[in-house]
Every structure is written in C-alpha cells, then in structure tokens.
Amino acid sequence: MKQNGFIVYKLPKLSILLRILGFDVYYIPKGNYHSVIGLAKKENKILISRLKLLRKIPWILYLSSDNIDEQLKEIISKLNLLIPQDNLFTRCSACNSWLEGISEEEVKMEIPYSVRGKGYWFKKCKECGKIFWNGNHLITLKKKFDYLNITYINDNNEKNR
Numbered sequence: 053m054k055q056n057g058f059i060v061y062k063l064p065k066l067s068i069l070l071r072i073l074g075f076d077v078y079y080i081p082k083g084n085y086h087s088v089i090g091l092a093k094k095e096n097k098i099l100i101s102r103l104k105l106l107r108k109i110p111w112i113l114y115l116s117s118d119n120i121d122e123q124l125k126e127i128i129s130k131l132n133l134l135i136p137q138d139n140l141f142t143r144c145s146a147c148n149s150w151l152e153g154i155s156e157e158e159v160k161m162e163i164p165y166s167v168r169g170k171g172y173w174f175k176k177c178k179e180c181g182k183i184f185w186n187g188n189h190l191i192t193l194k195k196k197f198d199y200l201n202i203t204y205i206n207d208n209n210e211k212n213r
C-alpha cells in the first residue's frame with residue numbers, strides 16, 4: 053500500500069505514537085470534520101478518526117477502540133503497515149518535522165542534568181528545537197512496540213513496495 057501519511061483527528065496520543073514510528077502525521081486537534089475530510093482528500097492522506105458517523109466511509113480509518121494500544125494494533129492490521137526500522141525515532145513527536153542527531157556537548161545546556169553523561173544519543177528537531185534522547189521512556193516504548201508485534205522492515209524493502 054502506498055501511503056502519503058495520516059491525518060489524525062482529535063487523537064493526540066495516537067498521533068505522537070505514529071510520529072515516533074516515523075509516520076508523517078498531520079494532527080488536527082479540533083475543528084469541523086467536513087474540512088478535515090476535505091483536507092484528507094486533497095492531500096491524499098488517510099484520515100484516522102474515532103467519529104462514529106465517519107465509520108462507513110471506506111477510505112477513512114475508523115478506530116473502534118479508545119485504548120491506544122488497541123488503536124495502534126487496529127491501524128497496523130487494517131493497513132498492513134510495515135514499519136521501516138530506520139524510521140523509528142526520526143520524527144519530532146511534537147511537530148512532525150525531522151530530527152537531527154546532535155552531540156551531547158552541543159545540547160548540554162538544554163537538557164536535564166540527570167540525563168548528562170549517560171551515553172544517550174540526542175536528537176534535536178530542526179523545526180521546533182525540541183530535544184529527544186534514548187532514555188528509559190524509549191526503552192518502554194520499544195517494549196510496547198514489541199508487545200504489539202510491530203513488524204519492522206529495512207529501508208530497501210520499503211523502496212520496493
């Protein structure tokens with residue numbers, strides 16, 4: 053399946069998780085669903101929503117669960133999503149832009165004291181400047197992704213699809 057990314061309507065946690073997995077997510081926190089549908093059509097993106105009245109429209113992915121893990125499972129199975137392993141932790145979960153690897157030395161004044169000198173990698177968002185590192189929360193996330201049976205592929209396979 054060719055996919056141009058997602059529009060996620062009113063599901064903030066899900067949009068964060070999908071971005072961490074490397075997907076292009078345009079998050080819409082509020083607003084009229086008519087304009088959201090219009091945008092999804094125009095941009096050729098898959099609209100993900102929990103709005104019951106949209107569940108019969110075939111190209112809109114209606115999620116039946118309120119549980120974030122179940123939602124991710126549902127998306128992965130319905131869309132047969134494979135996650136390019138290299139895409140993991142490449143996108144800013146806050147604003148959807150690309151992250152850039154950066155040395156601890158360069159960001160040491162911007163990170164909590166408690167994460168310094170631990171050997172973590174650091175990445176900074178090119179757009180909003182938010183800094184990420186592979187602390188405990190990332191280990192927890194990876195465990196979650198393993199538990200959800202996420203299938204990773206390498207980038208070469210991705211290009212052949």
Ligand SMILES: [Zn+2]
Nearest residue numbers: 144147177180
């Ligand atoms: Zn950002």
